[in-house]
Amino acid sequence: MVDHRISLTRYLVEQQRVHGHIPSELRLLLEVVARACKRISYAVNKGELGDAMGSAGSENVQGEMQKKLDIIANETLIEANEWGGHLAAMASEEMEGIYIVPNRYPQGEYLLMFDPLDGSSNIDVNVSIGTIFSVLRKPEGHPGVHDADFLQPGNRQVAAGYCVYGPQTTLVLTVGDGGAMFTLDREQGSFILTRENVRTSEDTQEFAINMSNMRHWDAPVRRYIDECLAGAEGPRGKNFNMRWIASMVSDVHRILTRGGVFMYPWDKREPHKPGKLRLMYEANPMGSTPWAGSSSRRAAPPPTAGSASSTSSRASCMSA
Ligand code: AHM
Ligand code: MG
Numbered sequence: 001m002v003d004h005r006i007s008l009t010r011y012l013v014e015q016q017r018v019h020g021h022i023p024s025e026l027r028l029l030l031e032v033v034a035r036a037c038k039r040i041s042y043a044v045n046k047g048e049l050g051d052a053m054g055s056a057g058s059e060n061v062q063g064e065m066q067k068k069l070d071i072i073a074n075e076t077l078i079e080a081n082e083w084g085g086h087l088a089a090m091a092s093e094e095m096e097g098i099y100i101v102p103n104r105y106p107q108g109e110y111l112l113m114f115d116p117l118d119g120s121s122n123i124d125v126n127v128s129i130g131t132i133f134s135v136l137r138k139p140e141g142h143p144g145v146h147d148a149d150f151l152q153p154g155n156r157q158v159a160a161g162y163c164v165y166g167p168q169t170t171l172v173l174t175v176g177d178g179g180a181m182f183t184l185d186r187e188q189g190s191f192i193l194t195r196e197n198v199r200t201s202e203d204t205q206e207f208a209i210n211m212s213n214m215r216h217w218d219a220p221v222r223r224y225i226d227e228c229l230a231g232a233e234g235p236r237g238k239n240f241n242m243r244w245i246a247s248m249v250s251d252v253h254r255i256l257t258r259g260g261v262f263m264y265p266w267d268k269r270e271p272h273k274p275g276k277l278r279l280m281y282e283a284n285p286m287g288s289t290p291w292a293g294s295s296s297r298r299a300a301p302p303p304t305a306g307s308a309s310s311t312s313s314r315a316s317c318m319s320a
Contacts, residue, residue: 008034008171008182008191015175022159022175029086029110029135030159034171034182034191036080037131037163040073040117041184044129044165053124061096062278067123070094073116073131087112088138088145093281100145110158111136111150113281118162119247128166130249134285135159150280160285162249172198172253174288179256201259206241208251209263216267248277252286 012027022030043052056066074094081087082101086108090099093115101107112135119129135158138149161173169184171191179198182191207228214222228240243260245251251262264276277283 006193025086041169115281118249128250130164132162154284160288204259206260221265
């Protein structure tokens with residue numbers, strides 16, 4: 001029987017050949033990222049059978065406890081991507097500094113950033129988690145690669161996306177001309193295009209925020225959530241629903257699919273931090289996919305995207 005389904009490989013080849021959106025190096029790089037996500041998906045799926053559950057007993061650069069799967073996912077992404085010749089360096093939530101492609105491999109012109117396993121607190125309780133990634137071009141004009149090369153605003157991303165490991169494994173990708181969703185066909189071992197030109201719904205009645213932090217919020221955030229809670233009788237004249245998975249990748253995937261707002265606002269506990277989430281490998285890439293389909297050829301700038309002052313700068317809100 002002829003299979004008319006469109007694989008990720010074919011989608012990317014057509015983005016390169018027919019639409020001229022991406023150079024072949026970027027296409028190959030994205031294929032490698034997707035392959036790494038597939039491996040992570042299999043590791044996540046094994047659960048207790050894979051000796052990958054529980055804490056690794058170490059902390060990451062943010063001072064958060066690392067899970068074994070955080071480390072496995074990080075290593076999987078590095079090992080898959082370091083030898084291909086498309087990358088100059090990588091940066092990850094789980095690594096203190098940037099990872100420069102070793103001399104034994106050719107150096108490419110792209111930079112890859114990732115949160116290898118977002119929503120780590122959900123790993124051991126079998127709730128959806130995911131990988132987030134963002135691709136930048138290394139600035140020209142100087143040899144080697146430095147931390148500062150990564151500090152580019154969100155609208156400079158040349159590709160961005162995420163993979164949700166849930167009841168299905170779904171890869172969402174944008175190369176700046178519409179978001180596309182792919183579902184992993186486990187029998188064939190390939191990602192199959194399941195939705196194209198994904199746009200978020202403009203209207204919504206759902207919000208996502210960790211309500212247990214309410215007493216720490218600033219007054220405007222509190223007022224906004226109070227208005228949502230007041231429902232049809234309140235100033236917004238509408239009933240709102242709340243969801244909080246505690247995996248941003250899954251919360252934002254829901255919002256991309258059916259609309260809503262996701263917030264992790266600044267709060268009084270750590271006043272020097274603008275919010276819990278990281279701008280470069282969480283907010284910028286996640287903020288780019290819902291805005292896909294804009295006239296921009298690049299991943300379109302989300303409200304969160306701005307000039308970054310460090311790879312771990314934080315950002316706090318994403319909406320439909
Ligand atoms: P992580 O990258 O270490 O998993 O942390 C980020 C996660 C987000 O996915 C999620 O929205 C948030 O942290 C949940 O925080 P909380 O546990 O405070 O609800
Ligand atoms: Mg994260």
